[in-house]
Amino acid sequence: xxxxxxxxxxxxxxxxxxxxxxxxxxxxxxxxxxxxxxxxxxxxxxxxxxxxxxxxxxxxxxxxxxxxxxxxxxxxxxxxxxxxxxxxxxxxxxxxxxxxxxxxxxxxxxxxxxxxxxxxxxxxxxxxxxxxxxxxxxxxxxxxxxxxxxxxxxxxxxxxxxxxxxxxxxxxxxxxxxxxxxxxxxxxxxxxxxxxxxxxxxxxxxxxxxxxxx
Amino acid sequence: xxxxxxxxxxxxxxxxxxxxxxxxxxxxxxxxxxxxxxxxxxxxxxxxxxxxxxxxxxxxxxxxxxxxxxxxxxxxxxxxxxxxxxxxxxxxxxxxxxxxxxxxxxxxxxxxxxxxxxxxxxxxxxxxxxxxxxxxxxxxxxxxxxxxxxxxxxxxxxxxxxxxxxxxxxxxxxxxxxxxxxxxxxxxxxxxxxxxxxxxxxxxxxxxxxxxxx
Amino acid sequence: xxxxxxxxxxxxxxxxxxxxxxxxxxxxxxxxxxxxxxxxxxxxxxxxxxxxxxxxxxxxxxxxxxxxxxxxxxxxxxxxxxxxxxxxxxxxxxxxxxxxxxxxxxxxxxxxxxxxxxxxxxxxxxxxxxxxxxxxxxxxxxxxxxxxxxxxxxxxxxxxxxxxxxxxxxxxxxxxxxxxxxxxxxxxxxxxxxxxxxxxxxxxxxxxxxxxxx
Amino acid sequence: xxxxxxxxxxxxxxxxxxxxxxxxxxxxxxxxxxxxxxxxxxxxxxxxxxxxxxxxxxxxxxxxxxxxxxxxxxxxxxxxxxxxxxxxxxxxxxxxxxxxxxxxxxxxxxxxxxxxxxxxxxxxxxxxxxxxxxxxxxxxxxxxxxxxxxxxxxxxxxxxxxxxxxxxxxxxxxxxxxxxxxxxxxxxxxxxxxxxxxxxxxxxxxxxxxxxxx
Numbered sequence: 001x002x003x004x005x006x007x008x009x010x011x012x013x014x015x016x017x018x019x020x021x022x023x024x025x026x027x028x029x030x031x032x033x034x035x036x037x038x039x040x041x042x043x044x045x046x047x048x049x050x051x052x053x054x055x056x057x058x059x060x061x062x063x064x065x066x067x068x069x070x071x072x073x074x075x076x077x078x079x080x081x082x083x084x085x086x087x088x089x090x091x092x093x094x095x096x097x098x099x100x101x102x103x104x105x106x107x108x109x110x111x112x113x114x115x116x117x118x119x120x121x122x123x124x125x126x127x128x129x130x131x132x133x134x135x136x137x138x139x140x141x142x143x144x145x146x147x148x149x150x151x152x153x154x155x156x157x158x159x160x161x162x163x164x165x166x167x168x169x170x171x172x173x174x175x176x177x178x179x180x181x182x183x184x185x186x187x188x189x190x191x192x193x194x195x196x197x198x199x200x201x202x203x204x205x206x207x208x209x210x211x212x213x214x
Numbered sequence: 215x216x217x218x219x220x221x222x223x224x225x226x227x228x229x230x231x232x233x234x235x236x237x238x239x240x241x242x243x244x245x246x247x248x249x250x251x252x253x254x255x256x257x258x259x260x261x262x263x264x265x266x267x268x269x270x271x272x273x274x275x276x277x278x279x280x281x282x283x284x285x286x287x288x289x290x291x292x293x294x295x296x297x298x299x300x301x302x303x304x305x306x307x308x309x310x311x312x313x314x315x316x317x318x319x320x321x322x323x324x325x326x327x328x329x330x331x332x333x334x335x336x337x338x339x340x341x342x343x344x345x346x347x348x349x350x351x352x353x354x355x356x357x358x359x360x361x362x363x364x365x366x367x368x369x370x371x372x373x374x375x376x377x378x379x380x381x382x383x384x385x386x387x388x389x390x391x392x393x394x395x396x397x398x399x400x401x402x403x404x405x406x407x408x409x410x411x412x413x414x415x416x417x418x419x420x421x422x423x424x425x426x427x428x
Numbered sequence: 429x430x431x432x433x434x435x436x437x438x439x440x441x442x443x444x445x446x447x448x449x450x451x452x453x454x455x456x457x458x459x460x461x462x463x464x465x466x467x468x469x470x471x472x473x474x475x476x477x478x479x480x481x482x483x484x485x486x487x488x489x490x491x492x493x494x495x496x497x498x499x500x501x502x503x504x505x506x507x508x509x510x511x512x513x514x515x516x517x518x519x520x521x522x523x524x525x526x527x528x529x530x531x532x533x534x535x536x537x538x539x540x541x542x543x544x545x546x547x548x549x550x551x552x553x554x555x556x557x558x559x560x561x562x563x564x565x566x567x568x569x570x571x572x573x574x575x576x577x578x579x580x581x582x583x584x585x586x587x588x589x590x591x592x593x594x595x596x597x598x599x600x601x602x603x604x605x606x607x608x609x610x611x612x613x614x615x616x617x618x619x620x621x622x623x624x625x626x627x628x629x630x631x632x633x634x635x636x637x638x639x640x641x642x
Numbered sequence: 643x644x645x646x647x648x649x650x651x652x653x654x655x656x657x658x659x660x661x662x663x664x665x666x667x668x669x670x671x672x673x674x675x676x677x678x679x680x681x682x683x684x685x686x687x688x689x690x691x692x693x694x695x696x697x698x699x700x701x702x703x704x705x706x707x708x709x710x711x712x713x714x715x716x717x718x719x720x721x722x723x724x725x726x727x728x729x730x731x732x733x734x735x736x737x738x739x740x741x742x743x744x745x746x747x748x749x750x751x752x753x754x755x756x757x758x759x760x761x762x763x764x765x766x767x768x769x770x771x772x773x774x775x776x777x778x779x780x781x782x783x784x785x786x787x788x789x790x791x792x793x794x795x796x797x798x799x800x801x802x803x804x805x806x807x808x809x810x811x812x813x814x815x816x817x818x819x820x821x822x823x824x825x826x827x828x829x830x831x832x833x834x835x836x837x838x839x840x841x842x843x844x845x846x847x848x849x850x851x852x853x854x855x856x
Binding site: 013016017037056062063070 | 648651652655656659660663666719722723726729730733734736737740741744745748750751754755758
């Protein structure tokens with residue numbers, strides 16, 4: 001059955017829509033009396049920064065989501081539900097993005113906005129971890145290429161990698177702009193350093209890493 | 215012909231867009247003088263609750279829609295039209311979601327908002343029932359796996375299950391927050407307890423339930 | 429080459445998004461002092477009517493678009509461009525929908541709003557006609573099932589059917605609510621009475637109509 | 643692996659959503675006391691012009707994106723990342739579109755708005771060039787039909803073609819309406835004159851241009 005393909009297509013839709021809705025956060029500025037439109041455009045830099053960072057976050061999350069689901073052959077109710085939780089967090093990202101953009105230079109409020117943004121990233125990491133744990137725990141949802149034992153062993157590395165997100169919550173109370181920059185760098189890092197899905201060696205001798213070109 | 219696939223893909227698009235538009239309902243709060251942004255964020259809890267419930271409602275409805283359409287091989291005009299009615303209701307959900315969020319603590323208005331939300335859920339259940347009745351009445355739109363007689367017998371169970379929705383309309387006049395919670399629980403219930411599509415036994419001896427892993 | 433499939437998938441996306449954006453036109457009403465939220469909800473009936481009519485218009489246009497493209501095997505530059513024009517009109521529908529809803533009871537302005545709505549429908553009919561004329565004129569873009577001569581002969585019927593749209597422009601200056609109702613009825617009419625795509629008889633004796641269940 | 647198909651489907655989604663969000667830029671006008679709704683509608687012409695031009699820009703960019711990706715068989719991390727950059731620019735287009743529409747008749751501010759619009763087009767051209775350079779430099783990401791040497795030779799022509807975009811930035815400081823018209827004409831030009839992807843001759847004698855009907 002093509003269960004996995006259906007879930008992927010729906011998830012892709014949500015990722016694509018959430019990433020494209022981010023632009024609604026950037027408003028057309030008022031060309032005030034001092035300096036005109038150029039000045040007003042310059043004043044909006046937090047909106048541009050938040051757009052770029054959230055675009056990377058959702059884009060890279062999409063890449064990783066697909067990387068994992070390309071090894072999934074079957075979908076059970078629990079996986080459907082955990083995936084829905086993950087999408088619920090991803091679809092919410094335009095909201096803290098707009099909030100961080102609005103409050104980035106606002107002292108105390110900037111810390112609150114950055115913390116909410118970071119907490120949403122923690123929630124996203126947890127939901128993605130939950131998907132991975134469920135897949136590796138059950139095993140039989142993977143397609144036949146996957147080395148299930150090897151996949152189970154990646155869980156600790158995977159979880160350790162996610163510890164960076166709670167750290168950004170703490171960073172939020174130091175500096176909101178730094179927190180936003182940290183999320184941009186984390187997205188780039190995960191874009192170029194994924195935990196690979198371990199695949200069986202064709203001859204059964206060892207296990208390779210099924211990341212390939214993706 | 216790949217009629218069914220086309221209708222499914224279009225429907226998936228509408229589901230994915232409606233579920234992602236829900237976030238537009240949550241506004242960036244004004245950081246007032248009393249308590250700042252954290253306080254303002256806390257005051258917005260009805261928006262978060264409405265977002266989570268409507269996300270579950272649309273997400274689970276999508277799962278059930280696909281469950282049924284995965285057994286549909288042909289699409290006639292009436293099915294096209296009934297499906298369009300269902301999508302018209304699903305696409306409207308962001309509107310009562312925003313309304314419930316805005317009025318959840320507003321006394322009399324909260325009852326009206328919750329009742330409109332519940333009435334939309336009644337409309338969604340009726341449209342989905344209409345799709346199911348049309349499929350089971352005509353029979354020939356199903357693919358060959360489906361036990362049409364068995365499918366007809368599910369109609370009463372299916373209809374009884376939908377009686378919970380009119381009950382939430384009544385509950386709206388008691389308590390809007392309770393009504394919202396009820397819709398969240400109904401979505402979860404239908405997420406884990408679908409009426410299965412009956413399939414033919416391979417050897418023609420009996421009829422099983424074609425739900426499998428989905 | 430799978431050219432036609434690519435254009436169809438992109439077009440489907442635009443149809444699905446435009447139809448789902450319609451809900452953004454319906455605002456959460458202000459619960460005024462007189463009569464509360466129920467009264468305010470009742471006052472919004474033009475928004476509901478406009479939502480339902482435009483949903484049907486886009487939904488049925490999608491059905492017809494697919495009906496035609498399911499017989500298209502190749503896409504040339506002109507078809508790509510004409511299809512883009514059609515999508516440009518379809519994607520614009522949420523705007524006159526919101527305008528008709530806002531001005532439906534506003535005397536002179538209601539006529540202007542209804543006329544703009546109707547003019548957009550004229551533009552949509554013209555763009556769809558242009559697609560059909562290009563397909564029947566070139567012939568070689570159809571797949572092999574299509575009876576090209578028969579398809580050419582449908583052009584007059586097809587064009588006559590579209591004369592109803594200019595008539596709604598005239599009707600706009602009589603009554604905006606009647607105009608909206610007329611568009612709803614036209615959508616339903618075209619939903620159940622399409623000009624079929626003529627197909628070759630398998631044995632070459634005669635020509636049938638390739639509409640089937642769709 | 644179907645890597646290329648996944649990236650294309652996601653990109654299509656972003657293109658389709660960005661093009662459909664353009665309509666949110668056109669507001670329902672206020673029917674003022676002088677001349678009523680018709681007058682107010684006429685006053686909005688910059689919004690219609692900006693809508694049409696940006697619709698063409700995104701639509702033609704989509705055609706060209708697909709033209710190139712239909713020859714891509716494999717996707718590496720760098721291509722994924724460069725494509726994400728391109729989508730980041732495309733998804734941002736609704737914002738300068740709304741800005742150009744709002745300030746088109748506003749003297750100094752019109753120049754700033756047109757310049758930002760043009761700069762985004764420069765960014766889009768650069769991102770698309772980067773995708774093309776990466777594909778031709780690596781070579782092995784193309785499918786077997788592509789004449790890699792021939793593709794490399796197109797890079798200069800491709801780059802020269804993009805010089806029109808920086809010129810529109812200069813034009814912005816002369817006239818914003820002219821700049822908008824120039825972008826419309828550039829989109830049409832690139833719609834009908836693409837740099838073709840060179841393909842191998844089937845017999846290895848020469849190289850043709852793999853544009854065909856698309």
